[in-house]
Amino acid sequence: MNRPVPCPVGQYVPHLLGLWRARFSSGVPVDPRGSRLLPDGRLTGPELYEAAAAVKELSRGFTRERGLAGTPYMDDPGLLGGYLLFYWTVSFAQTWAALLSAGLLPGKHLEGRRVLDLGAGPGPSSLALLAAGAGRVTAVDRSAPALEIAVELARRSGRRLETRVADLASGARLPEGPFDLVTAVHTVNELWSDRDDRLDRRRAFVERLAGLLTPGGRVLLVDPALTATANEAIELRDALVAGGWRVLAPCAREEGCPALPSGTCHADVAWDPPPAVRRIGHAARIGRESLAFSYFLLESGGSVPHHRAAAPPKGAETPAEERPDGSPPALYRVVSDRFLAKSGRLRVLLCGPEGRFPLSVDGRASFPSAGTFRSLSRHDLVRVGGVEQRATGWGLTPTSVLEVVARAPSMEDPRARQDRRTQSAPRRRPSPRRRPR
Numbered sequence: 053m054n055r056p057v058p059c060p061v062g063q064y065v066p067h068l069l070g071l072w073r074a075r076f077s078s079g080v081p082v083d084p085r086g087s088r089l090l091p092d093g094r095l096t097g098p099e100l101y102e103a104a105a106a107v108k109e110l111s112r113g114f115t116r117e118r119g120l121a122g123t124p125y126m127d128d129p130g131l132l133g134g135y136l137l138f139y140w141t142v143s144f145a146q147t148w149a150a151l152l153s154a155g156l157l158p159g160k161h162l163e164g165r166r167v168l169d170l171g172a173g174p175g176p177s178s179l180a181l182l183a184a185g186a187g188r189v190t191a192v193d194r195s196a197p198a199l200e201i202a203v204e205l206a207r208r209s210g211r212r213l214e215t216r217v218a219d220l221a222s223g224a225r226l227p228e229g230p231f232d233l234v235t236a237v238h239t240v241n242e243l244w245s246d247r248d249d250r251l252d253r254r255r256a257f258v259e260r261l262a263g264l265l266t267p268g269g270r271v272l273l274v275d276p277a278l279t280a281t282a283n284e285a286i287e288l289r290d291a292l293v294a295g296g297w298r299v300l301a302p303c304a305r306e307e308g309c310p311a312l313p314s315g316t317c318h319a320d321v322a323w324d325p326p327p328a329v330r331r332i333g334h335a336a337r338i339g340r341e342s343l344a345f346s347y348f349l350l351e352s353g354g355s356v357p358h359h360r361a362a363a364p365p366k367g368a369e370t371p372a373e374e375r376p377d378g379s380p381p382a383l384y385r386v387v388s389d390r391f392l393a394k395s396g397r398l399r400v401l402l403c404g405p406e407g408r409f410p411l412s413v414d415g416r417a418s419f420p421s422a423g424t425f426r427s428l429s430r431h432d433l434v435r436v437g438g439v440e441q442r443a444t445g446w447g448l449t450p451t452s453v454l455e456v457v458a459r460a461p462s463m464e465d466p467r468a469r470q471d472r473r474t475q476s477a478p479r480r481r482p483s484p485r486r487r488p489r
């Protein structure tokens with residue numbers, strides 16, 4: 053099992069709440085004990101009320117009608133303040149989770165690296181990159197007030213952040229590279245969001261980034277897991293793949309994404325928010341026990357032929373050992389939670405060279421691969437062999453091989469994770485509802 057890599061976002065919470073109180077709260081009457089945070093970093097009752105109202109307004113603008121997308125909401129002090137109270141920590145943790153999922157953490161992959169963070173706002177993604185070891189981060193946003201907060205938060209945590217105010221949608225000149233990594237966290241979905249040709253514009257935008265990269269440099273795109281934004285992120289991924297980009301993570305296939313046109317796909321990482329943020333989320337009626345987001349780590353330049361493998365999976369006999377043509381055995385990404393089908397079989401969805409399809413096992417089976425199956429989580433990377441072909445997908449039998457090549461990233465105590473895996477009943481088939489950011 054992967055060692056958990058705790059997310060250090062908790063250390064920023066006192067700075068976030070302190071900054072909000074000093075610069076953004078309306079100065080509602082504070083607790084008679086004075087204007088300091090309550091002993092465990094909490095807001096006072098009236099402050100919590102005000103905070104919840106701002107967070108709710110942001111939540112409505114980010115999810116339902118997406119009314120804030122494309123507007124300069126970060127220039128509104130009430131909304132910028134609200135962002136610090138809740139979404140800042142969520143975005144920091146999502147960036148951390150995306151770095152883990154993409155294999156850029158743990159380890160020294162980012163050590164000393166130069167990173168450009170586009171649409172950085174008040175800096176959660178930038179500060180997560182610095183905390184992950186990046187040597188130099190340049191944050192770009194069209195909101196000067198948001199970048200000013202990002203610089204202040206970096207200063208308070210003993211780090212340095214470079215910034216540039218620029219409108220990414222206007223073709224403004226970007227900082228000169230080369231950069232080892234360019235990130236855009238919850239940014240691309242906001243670019244040209246009201247235009248019919250937004251996919252073409254976003255593709256051209258990412259293609260332009262290739263000119264800022266070092267040889268082997270990468271682009272990390274993170275977007276919300278809402279059905280609409282996740283699907284647009286996948287469409288962008290497909291358009292880039294068609295243009296020769298390689299998807300280094302999370303996909304275990306190079307061709308077009310088999311989730312489209314009607315399905316979707318996203319990562320979902322367990323997370324325990326800092327207590328003060330949990331309280332604010334609770335007051336705003338927004339839960340956050342896990343981080344759902346879509347992400348792609350991309351590399352430009354490879355010329356990969358593009359074709360959609362829409363055919364149902366063949367080759368039930370595909371062994372976990374080498375294939376007849378000598379190529380290494382295929383890898384498959386688990387792209388759903390485990391769920392219990394009406395037939396009594398446990399299922400997950402796998403995604404790999406043949407497309408996206410179910411792998412299932414009899415819910416009562418006790419052979420070795422059934423045990424491994426019960427330990428599977430979304431985002432695990434597996435090899436499968438000796439399976440039977442079923443009406444839909446592959447089924448495990450007593451002679452099947454199921455090997456977990458890499459476990460999904462974890463940010464929490466392994467005991468909590470193990471408890472969830474072994475004790476929780478598998479979910480019923482998930483309904484295709486909208487996912488929160």
Ligand SMILES: C[S@@+](CC[C@H](N)C(=O)[O-])C[C@H]1O[C@@H](n2cnc3c(N)ncnc32)[C@H](O)[C@@H]1O
Pocket residue numbers: 122124126139140143144170171172173174175176177192193194195198218219220221222236237238239242243
């Ligand atoms: C949801 S916030 C994400 C901020 C930060 N990356 C994070 O993960 O929390 C989206 C950011 O994109 C910025 N943005 C949106 N459209 C932009 C544009 N055309 N040019 C520059 N920045 C833009 C917004 O100002 C905002 O700060």
